[in-house]
Amino acid sequence: MIAIIGAGKMGEALLAGLLSTGHDPADVLVTEPRHEHAQELRARYGVEVVPAGSAAERADTLILALKPQDMIGLLDDIGPKLTADRLVVSVAAGITTSVLEKHLSGSVPVVRAMPNTPALVGRGMTAVAAGHYAADEHLDRAERLLSTVGEVLRVPERHMDTVTALSGSGPAYFYFIAETMIEAGVLMGMPRETAEKLVTQTIVGSATMLRESGEHPVVLREAVSSPGGTTSAAVRELERHGVRTAFTDAIEAARDRSRELSEG
Numbered sequence: 670m671i672a673i674i675g676a677g678k679m680g681e682a683l684l685a686g687l688l689s690t691g692h693d694p695a696d697v698l699v700t701e702p703r704h705e706h707a708q709e710l711r712a713r714y715g716v717e718v719v720p721a722g723s724a725a726e727r728a729d730t731l732i733l734a735l736k737p738q739d740m741i742g743l744l745d746d747i748g749p750k751l752t753a754d755r756l757v758v759s760v761a762a763g764i765t766t767s768v769l770e771k772h773l774s775g776s777v778p779v780v781r782a783m784p785n786t787p788a789l790v791g792r793g794m795t796a797v798a799a800g801h802y803a804a805d806e807h808l809d810r811a812e813r814l815l816s817t818v819g820e821v822l823r824v825p826e827r828h829m830d831t832v833t834a835l836s837g838s839g840p841a842y843f844y845f846i847a848e849t850m851i852e853a854g855v856l857m858g859m860p861r862e863t864a865e866k867l868v869t870q871t872i873v874g875s876a877t878m879l880r881e882s883g884e885h886p887v888v889l890r891e892a893v894s895s896p897g898g899t900t901s902a903a904v905r906e907l908e909r910h911g912v913r914t915a916f917t918d919a920i921e922a923a924r925d926r927s928r929e930l931s932e933g
């Protein structure tokens with residue numbers, strides 16, 4: 670039995686992903702404090718919504734998808750119910766396995782994971798790192814579970830804050846670029862629907878090419894940049910406005926915020 674504790678944006682994306690890839694709703698418990706949302710989850714997914722204490726007693730794998738700020742309170746509640754034969758998978762940004770372990774009793778195995786919302790469409794990217802008591806079998810179990818909603822990579826825990834800044838928050842950067850490009854098209858008089866279609870398919874096509882060609886992004890960008898042409902003119906403006914530095918600084922800020930979240 671799997672329990673998802675906290676079915677907000679990420680928890681629900683994982684829930685939907687797991688069910689759409691063949692997990693039986695009867696094997697999935699969900700904890701969600703807001704009554705209305707709990708009713709929606711029952712109706713939409715056919716899962717049982719139970720209090721956290723009951724999920725902790727019944728599930729062998731618990732996925733904790735609460736806000737980092739709510740995590741310690743929850744762990745203090747359910748910790749005493751968890752034994753070393755369970756697996757706790759936390760997707761919370763910043764919260765280290767040692768913080769999680771400190772609030773659990775004994776030697777409960779903990780895996781820290783960082784998924785992203787494309788899990789909802791089976792195209793997620795998740796990184797996982799093992800805590801002190803998690804053996805390979807626990808990492809395997811977490812990996813099997815999360816690979817139903819996309820790709821999974823094992824990383825040393827010291828990289829998890831950078832993972833969070835790159836792939837955890839990453840979808841938001843691409844949506845931000847998409848939004849900006851669409852608005853630019855609209856500004857130039859193009860119907861919104863046309864701009865949305867052009868931009869969305871350009872992002873999908875570019876991402877597919879990046880993955881399938883195995884080429885470095887610079888090589889792919891050069892192939893778009895005809896001598897004396899439009900792309901070079903555009904890229905010069907991006908460089909002039911410091912977009913590269915802005916991205917690097919943004920990703921560093923996300924990494925730093927992730928570190929801060931572990932401090933409470």
Ligand SMILES: NC(=O)C1=CN([C@@H]2O[C@H](COP(=O)(O)OP(=O)(O)OC[C@H]3O[C@@H](n4cnc5c(N)ncnc54)[C@H](OP(=O)(O)O)[C@@H]3O)[C@@H](O)[C@H]2O)C=CC1
Pocket residue numbers: 674675676677678679680700701702703721734735736737739743760761762783784785786837838
């Ligand atoms: N969103 C994303 O793209 C990603 C998020 N994450 C991580 O996932 C976690 C959740 O983030 P996100 O989904 O964005 O946030 P949300 O606020 O959407 O989700 C948090 C959910 O937890 C519920 N909740 C609060 N307290 C409890 C409790 N005691 N027991 C059970 N459920 C509780 C909230 O209910 P209510 O609304 O009623 O308070 C809400 O549904 C965070 O730790 C975040 O770092 C990781 C990767 C990507």
Ligand SMILES: O=C(O)[C@@H]1CCC=N1
Pocket residue numbers: 762833837838
């Ligand atoms: O914004 C956040 O804090 C979470 C973690 C990664 C993506 N969303």
